[in-house]
Amino acid sequence: MEGHKPHIVDYATQVKVWVALVVLTLVTVATAEVDFAMLTVAVALTIASVKSVLVLLYFMHLKFESRILNIFVIVVMLVFLAMIVFTFFDYIFRLSHGS
Amino acid sequence: MSTNSSAGVHTHRDDEAQKMGMWFFLFTELLLFGGLFLVYSIYRFKNPEAFAHGAKELNVVLGTINTIVLLTSSLTVALSITAIQKGQKKLALGLVLFTILCALLFLVNKYFEWGHKFEIGIYPGSELLRAIPPGEALFFVLYYFMTGLHAIHVIVGAIILAFMARYIHTGFINSDYFVLLENGALYWHLVDLIWIFLFPLLYLIH
Amino acid sequence: MSETVQHLNFFQDTGGKKGIWAWITSTDHKRIGLLYFYSLTAFFLIGVLLGILMRLELMNPGKDIVEPQTYNSLFTLHGVIMIFLFVIPGIPAVFGNIALPLLLGARDVAFPKLNLLSWYLYILGALMALSTLLFGNAPDTGWTFYAPYSVRTGTNVTIAVLAAFILGFSSILTGLNFIVTIHRMRAPGMTWFRMPLFAWALYATAWIQLLATPVVGITLLMIAVERMLGIGLFDPSLGGDPILYQHLFWIYSHPAVYIMILPGMGVISEVIPVFARRRIFGYKAIAYSSLAIAFIGYFVWGHHMFTSGMSGPARVIFSLLTFLVAVPSAIKVFNWVATLYGGSIDLKPPLLYALGFIFLFLIGGLTGLVNGALAADVHIHDTYFVVGHFHYVMFGGTGFAFFAALHYWFPKIYGKMYDIKQATRAFWVLFVGFNILYFPMLVVGMMGMPRRYYDYLPQFHIPNLISTIGSWIVVTGLIYMIMVLIQGYRKGAPAGRNPWGGLTLDWQTDSPPITENFVEIPQVTEGPYEYK
Numbered sequence: 061m062e063g064h065k066p067h068i069v070d071y072a073t074q075v076k077v078w079v080a081l082v083v084l085t086l087v088t089v090a091t092a093e094v095d096f097a098m099l100t101v102a103v104a105l106t107i108a109s110v111k112s113v114l115v116l117l118y119f120m121h122l123k124f125e126s127r128i129l130n131i132f133v134i135v136v137m138l139v140f141l142a143m144i145v146f147t148f149f150d151y152i153f154r155l156s157h158g159s
Numbered sequence: 160m161s162t163n164s165s166a167g168v169h170t171h172r173d174d175e176a177q178k179m180g181m182w183f184f185l186f187t188e189l190l191l192f193g194g195l196f197l198v199y200s201i202y203r204f205k206n207p208e209a210f211a212h213g214a215k216e217l218n219v220v221l222g223t224i225n226t227i228v229l230l231t232s233s234l235t236v237a238l239s240i241t242a243i244q245k246g247q248k249k250l251a252l253g254l255v256l257f258t259i260l261c262a263l264l265f266l267v268n269k270y271f272e273w274g275h276k277f278e279i280g281i282y283p284g285s286e287l288l289r290a291i292p293p294g295e296a297l298f299f300v301l302y303y304f305m306t307g308l309h310a311i312h313v314i315v316g317a318i319i320l321a322f323m324a325r326y327i328h329t330g331f332i333n334s335d336y337f338v339l340l341e342n343g344a345l346y347w348h349l350v351d352l353i354w355i356f357l358f359p360l361l362y363l364i365h
Numbered sequence: 366m367s368e369t370v371q372h373l374n375f376f377q378d379t380g381g382k383k384g385i386w387a388w389i390t391s392t393d394h395k396r397i398g399l400l401y402f403y404s405l406t407a408f409f410l411i412g413v414l415l416g417i418l419m420r421l422e423l424m425n426p427g428k429d430i431v432e433p434q435t436y437n438s439l440f441t442l443h444g445v446i447m448i449f450l451f452v453i454p455g456i457p458a459v460f461g462n463i464a465l466p467l468l469l470g471a472r473d474v475a476f477p478k479l480n481l482l483s484w485y486l487y488i489l490g491a492l493m494a495l496s497t498l499l500f501g502n503a504p505d506t507g508w509t510f511y512a513p514y515s516v517r518t519g520t521n522v523t524i525a526v527l528a529a530f531i532l533g534f535s536s537i538l539t540g541l542n543f544i545v546t547i548h549r550m551r552a553p554g555m556t557w558f559r560m561p562l563f564a565w566a567l568y569a570t571a572w573i574q575l576l577a578t579p580v581v582g583i584t585l586l587m588i589a590v591e592r593m594l595g596i597g598l599f600d601p602s603l604g605g606d607p608i609l610y611q612h613l614f615w616i617y618s619h620p621a622v623y624i625m626i627l628p629g630m631g632v633i634s635e636v637i638p639v640f641a642r643r644r645i646f647g648y649k650a651i652a653y654s655s656l657a658i659a660f661i662g663y664f665v666w667g668h669h670m671f672t673s674g675m676s677g678p679a680r681v682i683f684s685l686l687t688f689l690v691a692v693p694s695a696i697k698v699f700n701w702v703a704t705l706y707g708g709s710i711d712l713k714p715p716l717l718y719a720l721g722f723i724f725l726f727l728i729g730g731l732t733g734l735v736n737g738a739l740a741a742d743v744h745i746h747d748t749y750f751v752v753g754h755f756h757y758v759m760f761g762g763t764g765f766a767f768f769a770a771l772h773y774w775f776p777k778i779y780g781k782m783y784d785i786k787q788a789t790r791a792f793w794v795l796f797v798g799f800n801i802l803y804f805p806m807l808v809v810g811m812m813g814m815p816r817r818y819y820d821y822l823p824q825f826h827i828p829n830l831i832s833t834i835g836s837w838i839v840v841t842g843l844i845y846m847i848m849v850l851i852q853g854y855r856k857g858a859p860a861g862r863n864p865w866g867g868l869t870l871d872w873q874t875d876s877p878p879i880t881e882n883f884v885e886i887p888q889v890t891e892g893p894y895e896y897k
Contacts, residue, residue, distance in 0.1 A: 068244045069237070078234040085226050085358075089219065092363035101203075104359035111355050119237040120348045121341070126175075128548075129182060136186045139576055139663055140193045144200055146664055146682070147612050151201055153676035176475050176549040183541045187579045194583035194613055198598060201609055209604070284595040293604025300596040300603070304587070 067124040077118045084111050174338040181342040185349050188312070192353050195305050199360060202301065206294025213298030214364040216281065218272060222362040225268050226354060232261030233351040236320070236344045239327075246334040248327060255324045255340075258347065262317040269310055273303075302361055309353055316350045319343045372879040374780070392477035393880055398462030399778070400484050405451060405459060408491055412446035413840065415439050420802075420836040423829050426821055433819040437505035438520070440817055442498055444508030445525060449532045450491050452763050453621060456628035457539055457574075458487070460770045461567045463778060465543060467871035467878060468561045470552025470887045475545035479538055486535035493528035497521040507817055509618070512599035512610040516591050523592050526585040533578045533585075536624070540574030543567050552870065554889035561869050561893040562651055566631025569655040573620045573627075573662065581617030584610065608673050615666035623662040625759055626726075627655055629766030630697055633719045636773055637701050638894040639867045640716035641708025645894045647700040654693030661690040671742045680739055687737035694730055698723060713865070714788040718769030721796050725761025729754060732807060747817075750810025756803045768795075768846065775850060776860030780876040783853025791846040798838030805832040869893045 088107045092100075117123040122130055203210045239254035273282075276299075280287035283303050288296045323343040326332040332340050375395045379387035388396055419439050422429045431439065462480065466473050474480050497503045502520040504510075515522050547568050551560065587598050588610075597603030599610045638645045645651065667675060667683030701723060710716070732754040735741050745751060776782050805828035810816075814825045821829065863872040874883050 066244070069241055071238060071241055074234060074237050074241070078230060081230045082227055085223065085230065088359055088363065089223055092219075092359070092365060100365060104363060105356075108356050108359055112352050115233060115348055115352055115355070119233050119351075120345055125178075129179065132182070132186070136189065136576060140190060142664060143193070143580070143616055144197050146667070146679075147197060147201060147609075147616075148204070149682055150608070150612065150667070150675045150679040151204060153678045173475075173549055176545050179548065180476060180479075180541060180545050183544060183575055187537050187541075187575055190576055190579035191583050194580045194587075194616075197613070198587075198609060201606070202604070205606075206604060283590075288596075289603075293602065296597065297604045300598060304590065304596075304598075 067121075069118065069121065069124070074118060077114050081111055081114060172336075174336075177338045178341060178345075181345050185345060188349055188353075192305070192308065195301065195308065196356070196360075199301050199305070202294070202297045203360075203364075206297065209292050209294025210298045211364045212292075213295045213302070214362060216276065216279075216299075217302070217362045218275075219362050221268050221272055222358055225265050226358045228261050228265050228268070229351045229354050232258045232265075233348050235261070236347050240337065240340055240344055243327065243332060243337045243340060244334055248330075248333075251340075252324060252327045255320055255327060259317050259320050259324070262313050262320070265313055266310065266317075269306065269313075273306075305357055305361070309350070309357060312350050312353070316347045319346055372875075372881070372884065374875060374877040375880045376877055378880045390481070392473075392481050394462045394466050394473050394477065394480060395778070395878065395880075397480050397484055398459050398464075401454065401458040401462060401487065404484075404488060404491065405455060408446055408450040408495075411495070412443055412451060413843065415443040415446065417836055417840060419443060420833040422819065423821070424833040425830070426823055426826055428820075434502075434505060436819040437507075437817070438498075438503035441504045441507055442494075445494055445504075445529070447759075448508055448621075448625075449494065449529055450487075452625045452759050453536060454487060454532075454539070455625075455763060455767050456632060456770060457543065457567055457570060457624075458483075459767075460563075460632065460774060461539070461543060461628065464770075464774055464871055465546060465564060465567055466550070467777075467874065467882055468564055468869055468893075469547065469550055470555060470870045470883065470889065471546065471550040472881050472883070472886075474542050475549060476542050480542055483535045483538040483542070486531050486538070490528045490530075490532035490535060493524055493531065497525050497528075509614060510585070510588060511614075512588065512591075512605075512607045513601075515588055516599065523589050526589050530582050530585050530589075533582045536574045537578050540571035540578075543571040544575065547571075552887050552889050558649065558652070559889055559892050562634035562645065562648065562655075563628075563631035565652040565655050566627045566634065569659040570624050570627045570631075573624050573659050577617045577620035577624075577663070580613060581621075584613040584617070587613075608670070608675065611670050611673055612666070615669045616663075619666035619669065620659075620662050622755075622758070623658055625763045626694075627658060629722065629763040630655070630694075632766045632770045632773070633701060633722055634697075635869070636715045636719045636769055637704050638896065639773075639865050640711045640713060640719075641705050642711070642866070642896050643704055643708040643894075644892070644896055645700065646703035647696070648892065648894070651697055651700055654696045657693040658690060661686060661693070665690055668737050668742075671739060672746045684737055684739050688734065691730065691734055691737075698727065698730075711865075712789075713772075713785060714783075714792060715769050715773035715865070717789060717792045718765050718772060721792065722762060722765040722769060725757050725765060725799065729757030729759075729762055732757060745810055747815055748810035749806040749814045749816055752816045753803050753806030753810055756806070761799060761803070768792075771850070773865070774871075775853065776864050777871060777876045777878070779854055779857070780860055781853055781857030782860040782864060783849050783857055787849045787852075788846070791842055791849050793842075794845055795839060795842030798835050798840075798842050800835070802832050802835030802839050805829070805835070868895060 084107055088104060091103055091107070116133065122133060235254045236258040239251045239258070242251035242254060276282060281299055282288070283300060288299060320343055323332065323340050326339060375393055380391070382390065388400060391397065418430070419436070422431050422436055462474070500521070504518070504520045504522045504525045506515045506518060506520070506522060510522065510526060547560070547564055590596060591598060591600070597605050599605040599607050601607065634645060634651055665683055665687045667679055668687045671680055732750065736745060736751060736754060772788060809825050809828040812825060814821050860876050862874065862876055865872070870887055870889070873887060
C-alpha cells in the first residue's frame with residue numbers, strides 16, 4: 061500500500077465507456093427484434109458480456125489492478141460457467157420430455 | 160509498542176487488503192445470483208416458447224430506461240472516485256448523490272412495473288399463476304425472484320452510497336484515503352452488472 | 366528470552382473488560398477461536414447425543430425407544446448439527462483462527478471485526494437450527510432437504526434452511542478473511558512456498574467456502590420462499606424439476622466435503638513432520654494437491670445423483686471426475702507415509718490421531734471410490750454403505766484430525782500439558798470403538814439395508830447390534846478424551862514454548878501467546894519443516 065501513487069482514470073475515458081455501454085444497450089434491444097433462432101440468446105449474451113467487460117475493466121478499475129485480482133475474476137467466471145455447463149450435461153441428454 | 164487489549168491489536172492500514180476483501184465479497188454475490196441464473200437457463204432451455212410468451216408481459220421501454228439509468232449511475236459513481244482523487248470534494252459528493260438518485264429512479268420504475276403486474280394478477284402465489292401453462296409460471300416466478308433479489312441489492316447499495324456521501328461530507332473519505340468509496344462503488348457496479356444480464360434474459364426473449 | 370516490557374498473555378489481557386464481556390466482544394483471533402471451540406464442542410455433544418439415540422433405536426428391529434416420525438427428526442438434526450455446526454466450521458473456525466496468524470507470523474487476521482461477526486452469525490444460525498428441536502416439529506427431511514418433500518412437509522423446515530443460510534454466511538466471511546490474511550499478512554521472508562501446509566490447506570478451503578456456499582444459500586432461500594409463498598421452482602405441476610434442486614444442493618454440498626477434509630489434511634501435514642522429526646516429503650505436491658482437490662471438487666457433484674434420473678452421459682462424466690479427484694488425495698497419503706518412513710517417530714497423541722486419520726481416511730476414501738463407480742452405486746446408493754463411507758471420512762477423517770489439532774496445539778493455547786499416557790489410552794478407546802461402530806455399516810449396507818430407515822429386516826440385526834455397542838465405546842472414548850484435556854487445563858504441568866520441538870513460527874512464541882502473538886515480527890529465511 062505504501063509508496064506508489066494510485067492510478068486515476070480520467071473523466072473523458074469513463075464517459076466514453078458510458079457512451080459505448082448505452083449504444084450496446086440500444087443494439088441489444090434492436091437485435092432482439094431480429095430472430096436469430098438458436099443464436100438469439102448467444103447474441104444477447106455476447107453483447108451483455110462485452111458490456112460487463114467494459115464495466116469490469118474501466119468502472120471497476122480491473123484494468124489497473126493487480127494481475128492476481130484479474131486472474132481471480134477470470135477463474136471465478138470460469139467456475140460459474142462450468143457449473144452451468146455441467147448441469148446442462150444432465151438436461152441436454154435427458155431422453156424423455158420433462159423428466 | 161502495542162495496544163494491549165483483547166479488542167485486538169493495532170494493525171497497519173492496508174488498502175489493498177480492503178479492496179481485495181471487497182472483490183471476494185463480490186464473488187460471493189455473483190455466485191448467489193448465479194444459482195438463479197442457472198435455474199433460469201435450465202428452465203428456459205426446457206420451456207423456450209413459454210418463456211418467450213411470458214416475456215411479452217414485460218415492458219421493454221421501462222426495462223431499457225432502467226438499464227440506462229443503472230449504467231449512468233455506474234458512470235457517476237466511477238467519476239466520483241476520480242473526483243475525490245483529484246481533491247474535488249464537492250463534485251465527488253454531487254456525483255455520489257446523483258448515483259443515489261438513479262437508484263431511487265430505478266426503484267420507482269420497478270414499483271410501477273410490479274404494480275402493473277400485480278393488478279393483472281401476476282404475482283407469486285396468485286390464482287393466475289396456477290392457471291397458466293407450467294413453463295410460463297416458472298418464468299414469472301423467476302422474474303420476481305431475480306428482480307426482487309436485485310432490487311434488495313439496489314436498496315442496500317443506495318444505503319451504502321448514502322454512507323459514502325456522509326463520509327465525503329465529513330472528510331473521512333478524502334484524496335488520501337478513499338478505499339471505502341472504491342469499495343462502495345464496486346458494490347454498486349455489481350448491482351449494475353447483474354442487471355446488464357437480467358435485462359436481455361428477462362425482457363428480450365423472442 | 367527475558368523481556369523488559371511486560372506483555373500479558375491473551376488470557377490475562379482482558380482489555381479492561383469484565384468477565385464474559387471480554388470474550389464475546391473480543392476481536393482477538395485467539396479468543397474468537399476459543400469461542401468457536403467451546404460453542405462447537407457443545408453443539409458436537411448434542412449431535413453425539415442424537416446419534417446415540419439413533420443407535421439405540423436401531424439396536425433391534427422394530428420399535429425400541431422412539432416413534433418413526435421422531436426417528437426421522439433425529440437423523441435430520443444429527444446431520445444438520447454435525448455437518449453445519451461441527452464438521453464444516455470445525456478446524457478452520459477453531460484452529461484456523463487460533464493458529465493461522467501464528468503460523469504466518471502475523472498479529473491477527475486481516476479483518477478482526479469481521480471475524481467476530483462470523484462467530485455471531487455462527488451462534489445465531491446454530492441457535493435457530495437447534496430451536497427446531499424444541500419448538501414445533503423438528504424437520505424430518507434429512508439434512509439434504511430434498512424437494513418436493515421439503516416444501517410440503519409440515520415440519521420446521523423454513524427455520525432450519527434459514528439457519529443454514531446464516532451459517533453459510535458465517536462460513537463465507539471466515540473464508541474471505543483467511544484468503545486476504547494469507548495474501549497480505551505473511552511475515553517478511555515467508556514466500557508462498559515457505560508457508561506451512563496448514564495455511565495452504567486453509568487457503569484452498571477458503572476458496573471453496575467463498576464460491577460454493579452462496580449457491581446453497583440461494584437454493585435454500587428458494588426452498589424457504591417456496592414454502593412461504595407457494596411459488597413452484599421445484600414443483601412439477603408448475604414445470605419445475607426436483608432434480609434441479611439436487612443439482613443446486615450438491616453443487617455446494619460436494620465441495621463442502623472438501624471444506625471438511627482439506628483443513629484436516631492440513632493438520633496432518635503439520636503434525637507428521639514434527640513427530641517424525643523430518644522435512645515433509647513432497648511439500649509442493651501437497652500444496653498443489655490441496656488446490657487441485659478444491660478445483661476438481663467443484664465438478665463431481667453429480668455422483669450424489671447417479672440414481673436420481675440424471676442423464677447417462679452426465680453420470681459418466683461425473684463418475685470419471687470423481688475418480689480423478691481421488692488422485693491428489695492419494696498423493697497426500699503417499700507423501701505422509703513417505704515422511705514417516707525413515708523418520709524418528711515420537712508416538713505422542715497428536716501423531717496417534719494423525720495415524721488414526723490416515724488409516725480411517727483410507728477406508729473412507731476407498732469406499733468413496735466404490736460409491737463413485739456407476740454400476741456399484743446402483744446397488745449401494747442410499748444404503749448403510751454410504752453412511753459408513755461418510756462417517757469414515759468425516760469422523761475418522763476430519764474428526765480425528767480435529768482431535769489431532771486439539772492435542773497438538775493444546776499446550777500452545779493453554780500453556781499446560783495434558784497427561785500423555787491417559788490421552789493415549791483415550792485415543793485407543795476411541796479408535797477401536799470407532800471401527801466397531803462404523804465397519805458393520807459397510808457390511809450391512811452391502812447386504813442391502815437402506816439408510817434413513819427406522820426399521821430393518823431381521824437379517825440385519827447382528828451388525829446393527831454390534832454397531833450400537835460400538836457407539837457406546839466411542840462415547841466412552843470421547844468422554845475420556847475430554848476429561849484428560851480438562852484435567853490438563855486445570856492441573857497440567859507448564860508446557861513451555863515448544864514442547865514438541867516444532868519448527869513453525871507458532872512454536873517460537875510464548876505459550877499461551879501474548880495478545881499480539883509476537884514481541885517482534887519474525888523474519889523468515891527457510892521452509893517450515895527444515896529438520897536437520
